[in-house]
Amino acid sequence: MVGETNRRRVLGGIGAAGTISLAGCLDALEAGDEDGNGDEDVDAMVGILQPESGDLGDLGTPIADAAELPAIQLEDEGADVEIDVRREDTETTPDVGVSRAEALLDAGYPAVTGAAASDVTITCAEDVWYDNEVVAISPASTSPDITDMPGDYLLRTAPSDEWQGDAMAEIAVDQEGADSIATMYLNNDYGQGLNDVFVAGCEDRGADVLEEVPFEPEQPSYDSELESTVGEGPDLLMVVGYPESGQVIFRDFYDDFDDGTTILVPDGLIDQSLPGQVDNPMENVMGTAPGAGGDGAEFFADLYEDEYGSAPSVFNAQAYDATAVLILATLAAGEIDGAAIAEHVREVANPDGEEITPETLGEGVELAADGEAIEYRGASGPVEFDDAGDQVAVTYEIGRYHEDGYDVEDTVEYEA
Known part of the structure; x- marks a missing residue:
């Protein structure tokens, strides 16, 4: 059964990390064994690599919070799984991002929800993830250049620009x-x-x-x-x-x-x-952003607000979905290994199988661990990956600023 959870929210600072351990109070800083292959008692390990300071800091911390939420949810629901989550701050720069990606690698994390800034994601993939078979799903990197990069170890729940x-x-x-x-x-x-x-x-x-x-x-x-x-x-x-x-x-x-x-x-x-x-x-300022138009959007929004006391914002649903997919893929693979996880990402996300939404994530982890076919349909959308690791469908929200903030006024949907 699930034990107590450490819900520290850590902002900024070199090497800053927040950890969650389910079904047993692990110290995430000691999660990797001497060979960097992870603790044998852990069912899934997910690093969260987001900009909690720097130019994107105002958006990055809520994104990291959302990425942490599937583990918190499963702990609260009493799921019989042990999930180790660790947060690292990229400070919105490629050099720091690579350093933090290496820290997650050294600690044994074979899967990462990250990064956010496209230049950070591209550099981390080229310098760390590809060579070491780390599976990364970015919830916020939208550069069209990412489409041309190999899509087995770098995917995204955010759409291309x-x-x-x-x-x-x-x-x-x-x-x-x-x-x-x-x-x-x-x-x-x-x-x-x-x-x-x-x-x-x-x-x-x-x-x-x-x-x-x-x-x-x-x-x-x-x-x-x-x-x-x-x-x-x-x-x-x-x-x-x-x-x-x-x-x-x-x-x-x-x-x-x-x-x-x-x-x-x-x-x-x-x-x-x-x-x-x-x-x-x-x-006089209008805006566009990827929306949360998935089957689990309303459930996710309520879950986020209950946990953090504010409504989710841009890329938050995509971050939740990225971590959920990585957890499901790890359990389906049956081992904490990047190559095995990569082989199962599309198996748990793309059609066909038992439909799993954020509301039924607890059921999904059981089915995935039992080797059953599942299809995760997320808060942001269907979460179906093409061969390049891109989404095949996306919802955009169109809105406008006003003195109290920003309101969405319309939505449009696109399919590949």
């Missing part, structure tokens, strides 16, 4: 009627990839793209970038970034450049606290 970029172009040109557009984008894999797809989509729809301006994260001012974009008088400005940089960008915009220009942002800049941090209702 090939979809989101085109959806944003449709909103900008067809819905908002923008004839001229400028863009500002974070100078990394996420920003460049989404910008390229968005620009191509706008031009295909007949809009004139006046300027495309990259920027570096967490700068003291973005006046120069705003002068180069908003100063050209576009009908719409699209900005790709993360919350820490976004605070500065929007403060600078409302201080010196606010001429009523419509601004469109993707998931990385959707943060309920942003209007308060900027001290402006931001009513």
Whole structure:
């Protein structure tokens, strides 16, 4: 049966980790044996590699919380499994991400829910996961470049920006009627990839793209970038970034450049606290983000709010689903081994089999451990992986900022 759970939430700091041990109070820092193959009494080991500080810190901690939630849920339900979960903070940088990925590897974790920033995920895959057969499922990395990487050890519950970029172009040109557009984008894999797809989509729809301006994260001012974009008088400005940089960008915009220009942002800049941090209702700012449109969305939302005292936000459902799939795949494999887990990820997620949702996850772990065929249908969506490790269907939410935060106004669905 399940014992007490350590529910520490640890923020930031080199080597910071939060752990959960089910059915026995393990010390996750000692979870790996001398050969790095894991404790023989553990049924599943999942590392959580997310940005709990740095430019993505405001979004990363809720994502990490959601990734931890399946283990908490199973403990609360008395599931007869022992799951070891350890959290590590990437600080939103590739170098730290690789260091923390190596720490999880050295501690014997063959499966990881992570990372979030696309450049961190790509670097960790190339430097750590592929060579060591660690299975990683990212809940938040959306760069189109990931589609071209091998999909056995790197998958994602987040959709590619090939979809989101085109959806944003449709909103900008067809819905908002923008004839001229400028863009500002974070100078990394996420920003460049989404910008390229968005620009191509706008031009295909007949809009004139006046300027495309990259920027570096967490700068003291973005006046120069705003002068180069908003100063050209576009009908719409699209900005790709993360919350820490976004605070500065929007403060600078409302201080010196606010001429009523419509601004469109993707998931990385959707943060309920942003209007308060900027001290402006931001009513001219629209957003798009992958939604939670799965069979278990409502159950997950209630579960998250009961545990953490707030509603889930962007990529939270995807993080829950990533960890749930890794737990189910490990139990189906019958061993804590990356190669074995990789062989079973699609077996527990893709059709066909007994349908398992977040609400019936406890039943799912029993069936998976018994070798029964299951099909996990998650909070974010069906969670079906193609050969590249991408999702075959996705829901996007379209919303708008206001003085109290951000509200979703519409949803659209896409299928490959």
